[in-house]
Amino acid sequence: MHESNDAFDAELVRLARIAGDQAYDPAVGLIAQQAKYNPIHTRVWTGLGHPHRESVVYALVLLESGDGADLALAEEILLRVLAAQDTDDASPTYGIWSYYHEEPLDQMVPPDWNWADFIGRELAFILFRHEARLTEPARLAVRTALGHAARSIIRRNVAMSYTNIAAKGTFVTLAAGQLLKDDELTEYAVRRVGRLQEQIRTAGSFAEYNSAGYWTITLEAIAAIVQYIDDPEAVSGARWIVDRLWDHFVARWHSRTGQLSGPMARVYTDEPARGPDLLALLAKASGFRGGFAELPALKPTLGLLGVALVNVEAPLVERLLDSPTGELRERFSYVDPGEGRDPVPVIGTTWHGRDATLGSANVGEFWLQRRPVIGYWREPGDPAWGPARFVKLHVMKDDHDFSSAVFVSAQSGSQVLWSVSFVSPGGDEHIGLHQIEAGQSFAVSSLRLVLELAGADDATVEVAGRPVTEGPVGIGEQFRVSTRGVDVVGSVDSVSFGDRRPELRVERTADRILLVVELLSDGPTELTMRDISPVEVTGTLSLFEGVDRPEVAVPSVTLYDGDVQAHWVTTDGTQLRLVAPARVTTKTEHPAGVRATVDGDPVIADGLAR
Known part of the structure; x- marks a missing residue:
């Protein structure tokens, strides 16, 4: 049982740090992971790979939990990853990264444009929470990379029915506009909040329905708008979306089984509601009440960091704790x-x-x-x-x-x-x-x-x-x-x-x-x-x-x-x-x-x- 969100967040950062420390490869200067079969995007299916996204998350973990030595290591990792970004605005892969350090963008089939959104989010958090601590070369590199990622997101202009990427890219472009003092980015991003609202209103709900992992990603992104963004119009729209996300989730949460009910649009396992980041988010949002007071032991994983960086509170907590029949x-x-x-x-x-x-x-x-x-x-x-x-x-x-x-x-x-x-x-x-x-x-x-x-x-x-x-x-x-x-x-x-x-x-x-x-x-x-x-x-x-x-x-x-x-x-x-x-x-x-x-x-x- 955790007495406060602050204590719980500190525990999540600690677990993420353990996962990152265990996976860090000093010989390459990045996180190392055993590659798994993936039918799309990458051909790094076996052996040891060094993923760019997880390495940036680890750099953020170091900044959240460490001292001066950790700051230096975080900057080394960041500069290594940021050097792999495509910064040629004439390139079709402008603003994105490959999955693995071993696999250049031109060898992916096809490259994953979502990496502007995923890595862009971590760069935004680094600047919001730690910009003053960074050395000038690292600070400029992160700001420049965030700008490229945001413009890649605008160029792609993904459909708002692509729920999790629509949400994440909206946060990244809002953050870039605010942090870089770029009015054009901000104007686009504020309009995009309205477009996402309209998509949800018109459809009635979320195209990525009952998708536990992507719901978590989406809620973290929209909650981050409420917490970190200054523009009142964007924040107002984000609050509306947060309420709809909770309406949608709680309606199908089944408390006695601890599962999210079907049907499901996008999941990767048959028990997606057992993901550690989702369970951590629900525990935090419920005030550690009911079944969320005694979660299964959370295993160290880098993904827990995202929950620690946003404020969440379930407005329909009683239904979350005891689902009606x-x-x-x-x-x-x-x-x-x-x-x-x-x-x-x-x-x-x-x-x-x-x-x-x-x-x-x-x-x-x-x-x-x-x-x-x-x-x-x-x-x-x-x-x-x-x-x-x-x-x-x-x-x-x-x-x-x-x-x-x-x-x-x-x-x-x-x-x-x-x-x-x-x-x-x-x-x-x-x-x-x-x-x-x-x-x-x-x-x-x-x-x-x-x-x-x-x-x-x-x-x-x-x-x-x-x-x-x-x-x-x-x-x-x-x-x-x-x-x-x-x-x-x-x-x-x-x-x-x-x-x-x-x-x-x-x-x-x-x-x-x-x-x-x-x-x-x-x-x-x-x-x-x-x-x-x-x-x-x-x-x-x-x-x-x-x-x-x-x-x-x-x-x-x-x-x-x-x-x-x-x-x-x-x-x-x-x-x-x-x-x-x-x-x-x-x-x-x-x-x-x-x-x-x-x-x-x-x-x-x-x-x-x-």
């Missing part, structure tokens, strides 16, 4: 279906039970970072911040999530009627940077839809009422996983993949239970998405609390005129209907062809931005 619908954004058609709203439905939660998006994609449908639960006796227990649906091509797969649903309470199809052109491993063009064939060894459960090690599994460990499943047979705390019931009631005969089966590993739909398993082969018709997988998913084993009805599913039409009556008598393309469409055609109703009414929702 019930159902919530929220409009997050819109999809443009093209050809003059009305925009299609992206709507999330989330059910909160006492010890379980399930959420789905009415339209979404299966990218590594998406969770269009995901649920969490806790078992009796689970400790606070206990093991992750979840159920999700995803589509795999070979060994990675396949982002040409698309998802639609209708949800009532803890029950979801869903359908999956494909788009072309569409993404492969990355939804935007790895494109499979229309008519293009691609190599594939397997293509599978997977209903995956984790944290159900001691569960019993039944298929159509018969106990199973592994084995085949028939189309339309119910798949039931029963634990001490929940029943997860799923079914795949229609499968079409051209002239192939997909197979269903249950698989069990040391820590997972899987219902697998093998759409293609006889590869390697060449596949052209546009040649496959019909193509759809349609089914149901229910998550029930308690020891009762409710009977779940079988949905009616038919194919008609290129669409799949599904009708399902939930356990409480609610009628869910879903119409969706059962063919390969474009990204714009697919959402335009979706019709979802609950008891005959279209699935609609207001946004949180009021």
